[in-house]
Amino acid sequence: MTDSKAALKAFRGEVAAWMAENVPADPGFLLPLTFLEVGTEQQLDFLREWQHQLWSAGYLGMHWPTEYGGQGADPAYQFIVDKELSRHNAPIIFNTIGLNWVGPLLLDMGTEEEKAQYVKNILSAEEIWCQGFSEPDHGSDLGAVQTRAVKEGDEYVVNGSKIWTTLGNYADHMILLARTNPAAERKYDGLSFFLSPMKVAGIEAHPIRKVTGEYGFNQTFFTDARIPASCLMGEEGGGWKVAMKTLEYERGVTAGQASGHWGVTIQIDDMINELRALEQDGEALLSDPIVRDDLVGFMMEAKALSLSARRMSVSALNTDYPMGLALSVKYRGTEYERRMKQYTASKQGARSALYVGDADAVRGGFWQRAYFSNFGATIGGGTTQVQANIIAEHVLGLPK
Amino acid sequence: MFSYPQNLAISLTEEQGMLLDVARGFVRDQAPIEAVRAQLETETGYESRIWQSMVEMGWTGISLPDEVGGAGMGIGSAVPVFEALGGGLLGTPLLSTTIAGQLIWRAAGEKAADWLGRLCGGQIGTIALLDHADWGVPNTGLKLDETGSLSGRKHFVADAGVTDIFVVVANENGTPVLALVERNALASDALSENVLIDLTKRAANVDFTGVTPAHVVRGDSVASALRDTLLLGALLTAAETTGAAGRCLSSITEYLKTRKQFGKLIGSYQALKHPTVDIYVGMENARSFVYHGATIVADEPLSSDAEVACRMAKVAADDVMVYAGDRAVQFHGGFGFTWECDSTLFIRRAQWAQQMYGGAIHHRKRLAALLLDNEENG
Numbered sequence: 060m061t062d063s064k065a066a067l068k069a070f071r072g073e074v075a076a077w078m079a080e081n082v083p084a085d086p087g088f089l090l091p092l093t094f095l096e097v098g099t100e101q102q103l104d105f106l107r108e109w110q111h112q113l114w115s116a117g118y119l120g121m122h123w124p125t126e127y128g129g130q131g132a133d134p135a136y137q138f139i140v141d142k143e144l145s146r147h148n149a150p151i152i153f154n155t156i157g158l159n160w161v162g163p164l165l166l167d168m169g170t171e172e173e174k175a176q177y178v179k180n181i182l183s184a185e186e187i188w189c190q191g192f193s194e195p196d197h198g199s200d201l202g203a204v205q206t207r208a209v210k211e212g213d214e215y216v217v218n219g220s221k222i223w224t225t226l227g228n229y230a231d232h233m234i235l236l237a238r239t240n241p242a243a244e245r246k247y248d249g250l251s252f253f254l255s256p257m258k259v260a261g262i263e264a265h266p267i268r269k270v271t272g273e274y275g276f277n278q279t280f281f282t283d284a285r286i287p288a289s290c291l292m293g294e295e296g297g298g299w300k301v302a303m304k305t306l307e308y309e310r311g312v313t314a315g316q317a318s319g320h321w322g323v324t325i326q327i328d329d330m331i332n333e334l335r336a337l338e339q340d341g342e343a344l345l346s347d348p349i350v351r352d353d354l355v356g357f358m359m360e361a362k363a364l365s366l367s368a369r370r371m372s373v374s375a376l377n378t379d380y381p382m383g384l385a386l387s388v389k390y391r392g393t394e395y396e397r398r399m400k401q402y403t404a405s406k407q408g409a410r411s412a413l414y415v416g417d418a419d420a421v422r423g424g425f426w427q428r429a430y431f432s433n434f435g436a437t438i439g440g441g442t443t444q445v446q447a448n449i450i451a452e453h454v455l456g457l458p459k
Numbered sequence: 460m461f462s463y464p465q466n467l468a469i470s471l472t473e474e475q476g477m478l479l480d481v482a483r484g485f486v487r488d489q490a491p492i493e494a495v496r497a498q499l500e501t502e503t504g505y506e507s508r509i510w511q512s513m514v515e516m517g518w519t520g521i522s523l524p525d526e527v528g529g530a531g532m533g534i535g536s537a538v539p540v541f542e543a544l545g546g547g548l549l550g551t552p553l554l555s556t557t558i559a560g561q562l563i564w565r566a567a568g569e570k571a572a573d574w575l576g577r578l579c580g581g582q583i584g585t586i587a588l589l590d591h592a593d594w595g596v597p598n599t600g601l602k603l604d605e606t607g608s609l610s611g612r613k614h615f616v617a618d619a620g621v622t623d624i625f626v627v628v629a630n631e632n633g634t635p636v637l638a639l640v641e642r643n644a645l646a647s648d649a650l651s652e653n654v655l656i657d658l659t660k661r662a663a664n665v666d667f668t669g670v671t672p673a674h675v676v677r678g679d680s681v682a683s684a685l686r687d688t689l690l691l692g693a694l695l696t697a698a699e700t701t702g703a704a705g706r707c708l709s710s711i712t713e714y715l716k717t718r719k720q721f722g723k724l725i726g727s728y729q730a731l732k733h734p735t736v737d738i739y740v741g742m743e744n745a746r747s748f749v750y751h752g753a754t755i756v757a758d759e760p761l762s763s764d765a766e767v768a769c770r771m772a773k774v775a776a777d778d779v780m781v782y783a784g785d786r787a788v789q790f791h792g793g794f795g796f797t798w799e800c801d802s803t804l805f806i807r808r809a810q811w812a813q814q815m816y817g818g819a820i821h822h823r824k825r826l827a828a829l830l831l832d833n834e835e836n837g
Contacts, residue, residue, distance in 0.1 A: 327463050331831070351827035352820075358463060358830055359748075359771050366747035369469050375476040376750060379705065380739070387740055447736045448729070455712045455739060457726035 071139050077116060078147040083109055089415065091275065092432045093322035094155040095225050095439070098266070098274030103229050106153040110184040113140075113152065120158070120182045120317040123166065128179035134314065141319040148323075155321040156226065157181035157188035160308045161234055161254075163315035168304060173254065173292065177232070182317065189230035189257065189264075191221040191237075191279060192302065201236065201302060202246050206281060208237035208253065210295075213288045215239075215253070217261070217281040223439075227264035227277035230257045236302050239295050252298035253290045261285065271431045272415070310440060325396065325429060327361040330403050333422065337407060344406060353402065360395045367391075383454040390446040393436040400430035463830065466764040469751045474532055475539050478521070482543030485512070490549045492801060498550070499658040503621050505551045511581070513553060520579030523560050524758065527575035534561060534691055538698045538753035542746075545702025548804055550659035552583045552618035554699065558692050559584030559626045565684035565760075566637055567676045574624060574639060574674065582623040586688070587613035587640075587665055594689075594817040599630040601667060603638055603675065609667040619650055619663035627667055628685065635681050638672035645670060657811030659804070687761045690769040693816040694752045697769075697776035700812040701745040704776065707783040707805040708738050711790055718792075725790075734786055741779030748772035767829055770822040777813040784809035 086105055091097050097106065113119045114128070121137040123129025130136070144152070152158065162181045165174050180186040197203040206219025217237060227233070235253040243249035257264070261284030264277040293301050307313040331354065337344040344350055370376050371384045404426035405411050415424035437443045451457040471479075490509055498504050513519065522537045523529025530536075537557055544553065560578045563571045578584045590600040591614055601611035609629060616625070625645075627638040649670075650663045712735065715726030725731055752768040761769070784806035788795040795802045813819070 331463065345831055348824075348827075351831060352823050354831065355823045355826045358826075359775065360744075361463070362465065362467070362771065363744035363747055363775065365465065365467050366469050366751050367743060369467055370747050370750065373469060373471050373750075375471050375479065376746070380743075383739065384743060387736075387743070390736070391740055444729075444733070447733045450736045450739065451726075451732040455708075455735060457712060457715055457732055457735065458724040459727060 067135055067139060070136060071143065074118065074140055074143045075147075077118070078143050078149065081112065081116070082144075082147045082149045090150055091153070091273070092151075092429060093435060094151060094153045095435045096269070096271065096273050096275035096432060097153055097226060097229065106150060107184045107187075109150050110152050110154060114182045114184070119152065120162070122315075123162065123178070123182070123317060127166070127174055128182040129317075137318065144318075144320040145324045149320065151322055152318040152320045153226075154181060154184050154187055155318075156190050156234075157186070158317035159321070160190065160305050160316075161188050161232075162317055163308045163313070164234075164301070164305050166315065168301065169292070177254065186231040187226055187229050189224050189227045189233045189279075190305075191224060191227075191233045191235040191255070192305075193221065193223050195220055195222045195278070202250075202299070204236050204238055204250060206235075206237045207241070208235075208239050208251060208286075210239070210288060211285075214285045215288055215290070217255070217284045217286060219281050221279040221281075222267075222276075224264060224277040224279045225275060227257070227279045228266050228274075230264075233257050233279070234305060236298055239298075243296065247299040248296050250298035250302070251295050252292045252301040253286065254292050255286045255290050259284055259286060269431075270434065271428055323429075325400065327358060327399070330357065330399055333403055333426070334406055337421075339406070339408065350406070357395075357399055357402070360391075360399075364392055364395065380454050383450070386454055387446075387450050389436075389440070390443060390450060393433070394443055397430065397433045397437055400426055400433055404430050466755060466768070467751070468754045469747065470754050471539075471750065472536075475536055475753065478536060479539035479543060481516070482518075482540045483546065485516070486543055486547035486549055490547050492548065492804075495548050495550075495659060495804075504659060504661045505549070509549070510551055513551065514581035518553060519556055519560075519581055522557060523564055523575055523579055526569055527564070527572045528579035529560075529575070533758060534756050535753040537695055538749060541695045541698040542702040542705075542749065545699030546706045548659050548703060548706065548808060550661070552585065552621055554692075554695060555585035555618040555622070556583050557695065558688060559586050559624065561691055562586055562626050562637065562684055562688040563639070563676070564758075565687055566678075566681045568680075571639075571674070571676065577624065583618060583621050584624040584626065585616055585618050585622045587616045587619075587625050587627040587667070588689075589614045589616075594814070595821050597635065598628055599635045601627065601629045603629045603631040603636055603672070607671050607675075609638055609640075609670045609672065611668060612664055612666045614664050615653055615662045616665045617660070617662050619665050620652060620661055625665070625667075627672065631675075631677070634677070635685065637676040637681055637684075638667075639674040639676070640667065640670055640672050644673065655811060657807045659808065660811055683760055689816055690761055690766055691756065693773040693822065694749065694756065694769040696812055696815045697745065697752070697772035698749045700776035700780045700808070701742065701749050701772075703805065703808050703812070704738070704742045704745065704780045704783045707780070707787050707802075708735070708742055710801050710805070711735055711738065711783070711787050714791055731790055734782075735790075738779060738783045738786065741775070741782060745772065745775040745779050748775045763829060763833075767826065770826050770829075773816065774819045774822050774826075777809075777819050780805075780809040781813055 118140045120129040121132040122134040125131045208215040208217045233255045235255040238249050239251040240249040261282045264279045266274040266277050334344050367384050407421045410421050413420035415428050517530055520529035521532050522534040525531040588598050590598045623642050625640040627640055629638050649666045653662045718725050749772045752772045756765050787802035787805050791800050791802050794800050
């Protein structure tokens, strides 16, 4: 179903009007830049209420089925909402693991009971989700997961530890990958996938402080934690397949995510407007020929990213390396943003040394914080270096 | 508030798509790298049968209008052709002839139909621009005096050795004019060939002193035609360079997939793999700029968006080609250092291309002014 351009345009107007009325004002305390950095109860309560408000207005999970809290609309509608959220500098929609990974996964592979039990509460922010895949000794190598789940009657007893558990200290549920059969011939066949409760005895999430000084992820410890056997999703020993499907949603390879507004978007215009107001050597910073040349470089990168994104749909210009542009989006985009934020943070004279909390900091230390926060993008979901290997091997055909 | 003017139009017409396929097929079948190599040290640098085929396929007239004998597809249609030619490192005077045609057409229009018709029909044209080495000055030092005679030299005139029609940028009482000069009007010792770094290309210094041009194009349109033509020269060179960078990339990846050292294919080493990925990404960026340019340039005077597109395309293509050519030699090891290895062709092309129609700094300086100083953006 593709709705007419006129209908979408009218919808955009309706959404913009709603945003103008309802996007909350600055709460007077620091809000997280991305869903990876929700670190205080105050932030959590604020974001939960904001997400609930957006969903109640019918603007979240618009393309999800109505029986599970969605609107049954074309995905184009959610796309418009996301654009408008960004344009209005709205606070982020933070229940991302639920909205973008678990929700689509359940709608795709879940049972009727699972869908009915979980999906609506993801949208309404009544229940927060986290992910238990990575372990302290096994970052990206998920096949090596060691956390044990042993069946005892109608429960599983879980022991082990997970790391980088975003929202783990606030979450109601976790998608948990655990080893149910250490004796399986293939290590992948010993893994099972659980929709585990978090608020049970024996599960503790310990917040980890980040380079930004903020929190957001955790190390989660399981000590004889008993979870209902009904939490198992799919078959025992069939966890690998479900985990791989989850990663497709996480990496955006498969569509169905409820909201793209999981982080504050920073455009090249923001950078240049910031720098335009600054001085150096008693003159406008933007009169410095070296700075001007650097900015041309950034503007070219920004434009190349946008043009290449558009070129993906011009099929005759994608025949040499058919998947190349798509597989290099993260590699190009996240590194560009990291350098752009670092650059802006470094051009503020003595104020470059100030951080969030100092009254004199340029835009409250926004650029310094955004620069550090950006490592979440260049490391999380496969580091830049791993992305380069992926491009080398899958696009250019170089050997492993 | 600053708002970065973002014209992001990028598309490929059916005609452009066909031209890309046909031109790539032509290079593959008619001008494989061995054929190009065979011409490196010949006088003209190309086979006349190759040129004749290009003329027969209509490439000399694709971007000129019907009224003057062209195909009326617009200058954007030349982009895929030059990308394909660059992919084969195939020289030929097509770039010079196309640029000469644009300059005459933009300055004189249908009034110069005869001259343009000759170019469409396969006569070779070129612009004689540079007073010396600087692309960033008006280059109108050569004089057309009151007796109708030229005095002065032009440097680095592309394909001068085979040119039939020279479009000479000159000044008449301080005003820029275009003097159209027939080859047979030149003195027998007027040309001195340059020793170019890229052996697939040819150029010469030309002394026009004492020559009476066959025709002079005057008027306000000359200055704007010249400005636009130099931008289009940058765009078409960028297209050719992007094609060359793509070919250079595949020569690197082929070697990395087959060459073994220390018992491993060298392509498995990240020290070679990751720079190769950066060449790939740079090539794709350049390609996006080049086809963005192809989408928005037109017969009309170029918009500021088109100017931005041409300049960015040139910068992006130069940057990646210089890097790719340099790394191609290095990554081929001892073999890369030899004449036999195609990397030597790529590194030489890179050095040639990066200065044509102005180097990266020339364009970046102008981009800074266009993008950061525009009142509407400020």
